[in-house]
Each structure stands twice: as C-alpha cells, then as structure tokens.
Amino acid sequence: xxxxxxxxxxxxxxxxxxxxxxxxxxxxxxxxxxxxxxxxxxxxxxxxxxxxxxxxxxxxxxxxxxxxxxxxxxxx
Numbered sequence: 001x002x003x004x005x006x007x008x009x010x011x012x013x014x015x016x017x018x019x020x021x022x023x024x025x026x027x028x029x030x031x032x033x034x035x036x037x038x039x040x041x042x043x044x045x046x047x048x049x050x051x052x053x054x055x056x057x058x059x060x061x062x063x064x065x066x067x068x069x070x071x072x073x074x075x076x
Contacts (some may be wrong), residue, residue: 002028003064006057009033015055020075029066040074048072 005023008011008031012021016037025031031053040048059065 002005003059004028005031008059008065008068011059012055016051031065031067032069032071034071036073036075040072043057043074045072048074 003039005025008023009021012019012023012033012035012048016039017036018039018076019037021036022034024033034050035048037051039051043051049072052070053068055059056065056068060068060076
C-alpha cells in the first residue's frame with residue numbers, strides 16, 4: 001500500500017506533536033514537507049532533519065517512503 005501525504009503528516013506529528021506540518025506530493029513515493037517546531041530551536045538544519053527522519057524511520061528503511069524533501073525551522 002502506498003503511503004500518503006496524510007500518513008506522513010500523522011507520523012511526523014506523533015513524534016513532534018507541537019509542529020506545524022505541511023506535506024505535499026501525491027505519487028505515493030516522492031513528497032516534500034515543511035516542518036516548523038519549537039524543539040528545533042538551537043538545532044542546526046541537519047539536526048532538525050534528523051529529528052524529522054527519526055519519526056519516519058520505518059517507512060524510509062522499508063522503502064515505503066522513497067524520497068522526502070524537507071524544509072525545517074524553529075518558529076520565529
């Protein structure tokens with residue numbers, strides 16, 4: 001079964017419940033997500049993206065989610 005943008009949003013929200021999340025993409029494998037989370041304050045972009053990827057680890061490792069372009073930041 002193909003993963004959906006909604007599935008990705010729910011998985012990220014489970015790990016980052018205070019995040020503002022926008023996920024786009026509808027081909028079942030390639031998505032883009034913008035994640036804005038207060039916990040990112042003081043983190044560099046690599047650390048922020050690792051935090052998001054950790055919420056999707058199983059899907060990334062299994063190949064269910066092939067590609068996810070991430071934009072991350074702390075709120076201003």
